[in-house]
Amino acid sequence: MKMQDHVKTVLKNDSQPDLGCGTLVVNLFAGLAEVAGTRQIQLDWKSGTAEVLRIQLGQICPSIVKLLSLSAIAIEHEVVDDTMLVCEGAEVNVFPPVSGG
Amino acid sequence: MKPFHSNARVACVRGPIDAVSYVHNPVDISVGARVLFVGTTRGSTGGVVTHALEYEAHEAAAVHHLNGLASRALNRWSLSECVIVHRLGRVPVGEASVVVCVSAGHRAEAFAAVEWLMERVKDSVPIWKCEESSDGQRRWIHPEGGRMTPAISQEEWS
Numbered sequence: 001m002k003m004q005d006h007v008k009t010v011l012k013n014d015s016q017p018d019l020g021c022g023t024l025v026v027n028l029f030a031g032l033a034e035v036a037g038t039r040q041i042q043l044d045w046k047s048g049t050a051e052v053l054r055i056q057l058g059q060i061c062p063s064i065v066k067l068l069s070l071s072a073i074a075i076e077h078e079v080v081d082d083t084m085l086v087c088e089g090a091e092v093n094v095f096p097p098v099s100g101g
Numbered sequence: 102m103k104p105f106h107s108n109a110r111v112a113c114v115r116g117p118i119d120a121v122s123y124v125h126n127p128v129d130i131s132v133g134a135r136v137l138f139v140g141t142t143r144g145s146t147g148g149v150v151t152h153a154l155e156y157e158a159h160e161a162a163a164v165h166h167l168n169g170l171a172s173r174a175l176n177r178w179s180l181s182e183c184v185i186v187h188r189l190g191r192v193p194v195g196e197a198s199v200v201v202c203v204s205a206g207h208r209a210e211a212f213a214a215v216e217w218l219m220e221r222v223k224d225s226v227p228i229w230k231c232e233e234s235s236d237g238q239r240r241w242i243h244p245e246g247g248r249m250t251p252a253i254s255q256e257e258w259s
Contacts, residue, residue: 027159029157029159029227029229030157030229030231030241030243031229031231031241031243034241067243070243070245070248071248072248072249072250074159074162074227074249076162077159077161077162077165077166078251078252079249079250079251079252080251081251093159093162093227095159095162095227095249096229096241096243096247097243097244097245097246097247097248097249098223098224098225098226098227098228098229098247098249099223099228099229099230099241099242099243099244099247100156100158100163100187100199100222100223100226100228100229100230101140101187101198101199101219101222101223101228
């Protein structure tokens with residue numbers, strides 16, 4: 001996957017990077033992480049809706065667009081509506097369709 | 102947020118699950134039925150031979166959502182106890198990936214609760230399985246019905 005220059009990817013999921021102001025770390029899981037080629041995408045972010053975040057993630061990483069459209073955006077544990085505001089520094093998780101059991 | 106029910110016991114584990122260990126004599130004498138469900142790795146799906154399944158989760162979120170499901174089932178079917186244990190990592194064919202154990206007054210409630218819980222474990226908990234076929238191919242399973250939705254309102258909880 002080719003990433004734009006301003007986007008830094010962090011391959012380790014167990015340590016949060018030292019964040020400056022206006023950044024957002026988005027965690028990817030399962031097939032979404034596989035398609036993206038990374039478990040985390042870090043992007044410049046002030047504030048915007050989950051829908052705007054979805055669009056930006058797709059622009060940064062076009063390979064995930066299809067699966068991203070089927071995925072849920074969560075702030076920490078809870079899935080949020082696309083109209084919900086996502087603030088910088090929030091723990092953002094993108095959950096692709098689940099398949100436990 | 103509504104606190105989880107005190108009789109809910111949930112966990113994500115990384116080793117084999119001893120399913121029978123979750124069935125014990127209930128303290129509550131109103132219990133007349135205990136149902137234990139054990140989900141195991143099947144050796145083939147749709148003609149494709151499966152070597153193992155590998156489960157990944159957002160573990161803290163998975164435990165949170167499993168607690169929510171167990172609490173809802175406890176309230177809805179007036180259960181005495183509800184246990185959900187999900188294994189993560191590689192689960193070879195024949196081994197347990199998930200165990201659900203409930204205690205109720207009567208078997209109808211116990212069976213209904215387990216059926217409902219398993220449906221919800223499959224469609225509303227951030228856990229994912231990857232099928233590893235006998236030829237070494239790996240495939241993440243992301244079913245159409247598996248898109249998680251925003252949390253239900255407090256009114257719908259019980």
